Amino acid sequence: MTQRAEHFTIMRRKPIAGYDISFLITNFHMEQMYKHKLVDFIINFMEEIDKEISDLKLSVNTRQEYVLQNFSKDFNLLCSCHPSSLLISFHDYS
Incomplete structure (x- = not known):
């Protein structure tokens, strides 16, 4: 910017x-x-910034929900396979 x-x-x-x-x-x-164009520009600028921030927050929340769901699936699989002990492992998928 x-x-x-x-x-x-x-x-x-x-x-x-x-x-x-x-x-x-x-x-x-x-x-x-032009005063009215200057005011319109500032209002439009603020609306666009607000919209972009809202979109970014929504995107982060959606991604967070996806990650948590996948993590909980993996965690539930681990717990069901090893009911007597708690085993947490992290996989490197790279």
Whole structure:
């Protein structure tokens, strides 16, 4: 994102501490740009970022559920094969 900051005159190249992305809008920007388009851009930008974050969270949760299901299947197989002792083994599938 910082590599593309040069293309967005209102985006800071180095964000403020504690934030990943920050904008700097001055009176100069407000005089040279259409105000309604600037506001629309910021709102659209925030909506798109929010959508991407939601999609990433959903993807991580889906992957986590898949891994847990497969791990529990393997664990149940191990326990059913060796009921008298608990045996945990990790396979290297690479």
